[in-house]
Amino acid sequence: MTLNLTRRRLIKLGGAAALAQSAPRLSFAQSKSRVIRAVMHTALRVTDPLVVPAWTTRNHGYNIYDTLFSMDSKLNYKPQMVETFNVSSDGLTYTFHLRTGLMFHDGAPVTTEDVIASLKRWGSRDPMGISLMAATGELAAVDERTFRLVLKRPFGHVLAALGKPSSAVPFIMPARIAATPPSQQITEYVGSGPFRFVASEFKPGIKAVYDRNPDYVARQEAPDGLAGGKVVKVDRYEWIYISDFQTSLNALVNNEVDYFENPTHEMIPNAEKLGVKLFDYNPAGFSGYCRPNWLSPLIAKQEIRQAILHAVNQRDWLDAQIGDPKYYRSSSAMFVPDMPYGTEAGWNTKADVAAAKALLTKGGYKGEPITLLQVADTPIISPLVDVTAQALRQIGMNVKLVTLDWLSVLARRTKQESGEQGGWDLMHATQAAVDIFNPIINAHVMTVGKTGPFGWPEDEPLLDLRQSFIDETDSTKQKAIAETIQKRAYEVVTHIPTGMFRQPAMHRPNLSGFIPALVPVFWNVEKT
Amino acid sequence: MVRFLFRRLLSIIPVLAIVSIIVFLALRLGPGDPAAILAGDSATPEMVAAMRAHLGLDQSLPQQFLHWVVQIAHGDLGRSITSNQPVTTLVASRLQPTLALAIATIIFSILVATPLGVLAAWRRGTWVDNLASGGAVIGFALPAFVTGYLLVFVFALKLQWLPVQGFVPLSEGFWPFGRHLVLPTLTLSTIYIALITRVTRASMLEILGEDFVRTARAKGLPERVVLFRHALGNSAIPILSVIGIGIALLLGGVVVTESVFSIPGLGRLTVEAVVARDYPVVQGIIILFSGVYVLINLAVDISYAIFDPRISY
Incomplete structure (x- = not known):
């Protein structure tokens, strides 16, 4: 007799055993503490939200900093630190007036000098910030609470830029800290947000601690997405990192932690039976993508890229990656379905093997190897690569898989050579909807070639369209341009979206008040 | 010397x-x-x-x-590329969990495995011997993550006696410190108990057949004295060697256990640093570990002379 004990089996055993416990155990002992202990998807190590524009630094930023504008649940940009603002009739001059009572954690009031310094630092690095600053003629303080932004040409996304919800977010920090060059990490963590960072208890890679900021003056409106009143209802929020998924779930069940941000989808059914609650903090979801390396001689041919587009059925990717249709959605919308620029134009998400084969022939394909980067340690990505490899083999391509850990993939993808020359031809990754929902922030359609983001697509018409979108101030016309951009992006195949999926978080039943806000936030959350 | x-x-x-x-x-x-x-x-x-x-x-x-x-x-191991903190600070902050786990594991393993090995040799061929030898085989065969999950399942999830994960420093009280160490120590000890038990048994079997043991028994010495003073004392060299190797291996062995129990020790720091390509941290830890390995070997060599008067340096 052999003991066939896999991790999956252990999960089931754990679930079954815990179900066998008595009812009081299923309801969990309740902690009286006003401390939330949350296991997040990764540890906080870097604390500068601009130097490393990762989700972790963004989430850290939302705890301790505040923003001028914030996106609500209906995707509107609402004033946050700003009390009032007005726009001149020609749409070129914006005047902003800050709220009263805004104060940094060191007791200093937030002034327009701090705002301007923070925006300049952000605007020198973030793509949307760079676009805004390129259109800006003057950014100046009128007084301590009023500042003016004068555009030298129309820019239809000023509020969208100032309220940009994800990496890199234009957080406001004291001017002396914002004076740090954007290539260097800040060393002081003073914001004006609803939580204070407890630097003395920060253990990189293990734990970050945030205390409620008692001096924070929340907006009067109810919380709505990232907008509205950020009222903190606990004393402390501890962000901890447990590298093992099963240990995280066990700790949640055993009342050692209160929140688990990224359980695997296969854990969900058993966890629900144990009384764990699910919360979808990011209703817009996440998306995978397949990115071709345009600088590879093979991939440089448009017919080959189009053949790859037509080789795969998007639903196959989603079935392999997520499995349960409850958590995924097939969509060709590059700028995210149900968001302002979401459209299904340009691709029907279905495979057309005959067309793909014909395109290969037309592209003069002669069996050259195509190198896919396989990710060994990231279960949310690796199934995508397997599906792509099989689909490409099915249309007759000579697929070569190079298996690496995720961080090696990040390094290898910076190489502009083809797979045969030590670089790559195709790779997969995932991204949050909030990072791709318009053509300015969506790096895939930034088609400047060798000097642009990895993949290095080069397409003049797409660049012109993107610039038209940036300049356009009419929202109806913006949508039309976004649709044209998407059609063109599918025509030249900048990348291929592999479909949307949701990633519910888990929490204990004694936590309530979570706000769906595109990013995980902990204001308004109560612990009983 | x-x-x-x-x-x-x-x-x-x-x-x-x-x-x-x-x-x-x-x-x-x-x-x-x-x-x-x-x-x-x-x-x-x-x-x-x-x-x-x-x-x-x-x-x-x-x-x-x-x-x-x-x-x-200049005594400076540099700064972490990712967190920008001094490597010495990072290493110092992770030292206590690893030391606590390593020391608890070694002490527990020696306390369990040495008498068990002696007992197995003394009762060679009986059910006691078979049980100890069989247990040692299982101890070798079970990977740490399987042992760890099984212990968590029984003692944390089912009986709810012990925590699933984490580490509490000694400064926050001995009880929480000890509670958090129990399951990781048991997990990590399994293989060392198996190793030390087998070596002790083999070494004791050899010594128990020697003339001086027969003489000791013939003199009417109590069996306890024969076993633990005469026989075990003369079996000490291979046992000490294996304990020394065990301590050295332990530094690498804590990685899995620290991951399963989410203990913020040096093992996890090493893995995180390697994964993130945080060169200064990896370099600092390896240098530190290398120095510790040399010192452990030195300590074992010195202990030879203490246990065996025939050895001198």
């Missing part, structure tokens, strides 16, 4: 020098680029190059190595 100690301590220098060169080259020549990792998804080649320059990774390998050696010579 003093000359011996001095000579052995001096040997740390070439060991560290060789290790540092190997580690430095292995990290730099392996795949991965911390600058690309830090720069993010939408980074342009220019941004990645700027990050590389900021981290000093655009310099030639000899320049980088020289810079690092000069730093070490």
Whole structure:
């Protein structure tokens, strides 16, 4: 007799055993503490939200900093630190007036000098910030609470830029800290947000601690997405990192932690039976993508890229990656379905093997190897690569898989050579909807070639369209341009979206008040 | 003895020098680029190059190595690429969990395995021997993550006696400190108990057949004295050797246990640093571990002389 004990089996055993416990155990002992202990998807190590524009630094930023504008649940940009603002009739001059009572954690009031310094630092690095600053003629303080932004040409996304919800977010920090060059990490963590960072208890890679900021003056409106009143209802929020998924779930069940941000989808059914609650903090979801390396001689041919587009059925990717249709959605919308620029134009998400084969022939394909980067340690990505490899083999391509850990993939993808020359031809990754929902922030359609983001697509018409979108101030016309951009992006195949999926978080039943806000936030959350 | 100690301590220098060169080259020549990792998804080649320059990774390998050696010579292990914290601070913050787990494991393993090995040898061929030998085989065969999950399942999830994960420093009280150490210690001890039990049994079997043991028994000495003073004392050398090797291996063995129980120790720090290509942290830890290995071997050599008067240096 052999003991066939896999991790999956252990999960089931754990679930079954815990179900066998008595009812009081299923309801969990309740902690009286006003401390939330949350296991997040990764540890906080870097604390500068601009130097490393990762989700972790963004989430850290939302705890301790505040923003001028914030996106609500209906995707509107609402004033946050700003009390009032007005726009001149020609749409070129914006005047902003800050709220009263805004104060940094060191007791200093937030002034327009701090705002301007923070925006300049952000605007020198973030793509949307760079676009805004390129259109800006003057950014100046009128007084301590009023500042003016004068555009030298129309820019239809000023509020969208100032309220940009994800990496890199234009957080406001004291001017002396914002004076740090954007290539260097800040060393002081003073914001004006609803939580204070407890630097003395920060253990990189293990734990970050945030205390409620008692001096924070929340907006009067109810919380709505990232907008509205950020009222903190606990004393402390501890962000901890447990590298093992099963240990995280066990700790949640055993009342050692209160929140688990990224359980695997296969854990969900058993966890629900144990009384764990699910919360979808990011209703817009996440998306995978397949990115071709345009600088590879093979991939440089448009017919080959189009053949790859037509080789795969998007639903196959989603079935392999997520499995349960409850958590995924097939969509060709590059700028995210149900968001302002979401459209299904340009691709029907279905495979057309005959067309793909014909395109290969037309592209003069002669069996050259195509190198896919396989990710060994990231279960949310690796199934995508397997599906792509099989689909490409099915249309007759000579697929070569190079298996690496995720961080090696990040390094290898910076190489502009083809797979045969030590670089790559195709790779997969995932991204949050909030990072791709318009053509300015969506790096895939930034088609400047060798000097642009990895993949290095080069397409003049797409660049012109993107610039038209940036300049356009009419929202109806913006949508039309976004649709044209998407059609063109599918025509030249900048990348291929592999479909949307949701990633519910888990929490204990004694936590309530979570706000769906595109990013995980902990204001308004109560612990009983 | 003093000359011996001095000579052995001096040997740390070439060991560290060789290790540092190997580690430095292995990290730099392996795949991965911390600058690309830090720069993010939408980074342009220019941004990645700027990050590389900021981290000093655009310099030639000899320049980088020289810079690092000069730093070490000044007692500075450098700063973490990711967190920007001094490596010494990071290592110091992770030392207590690893030390606590390692010491608890070694003590528990010796306390359980030595009498068990003696008992198995004394009762050779009986059910006691079979049980100890069979247990040792299982102890060797079970990977730490399986043992760990099984213990968590029984003692944390089912009986709810012990925590699933984490570490509480001793400064917060002995009870929470001890409770958090129980399951990781049991997990990590399994293989060491198996190892020490087998070596003790084999060594004892050899010694129990010697004339001096027969003489001791013939003199009418109590069996306890024969076993633990005469036989075990003379079996000590191989047991000490295996304990020494065990302690050295333990530093690597804690990695899995620290991951399963989410203990913020040096093992996890090493894995995190390797994964993130945090060169200064990996280099610092390896240098530290190398020094510790040399010192452990030295301690074992010294202990030989204590247990066996025939050995002198």
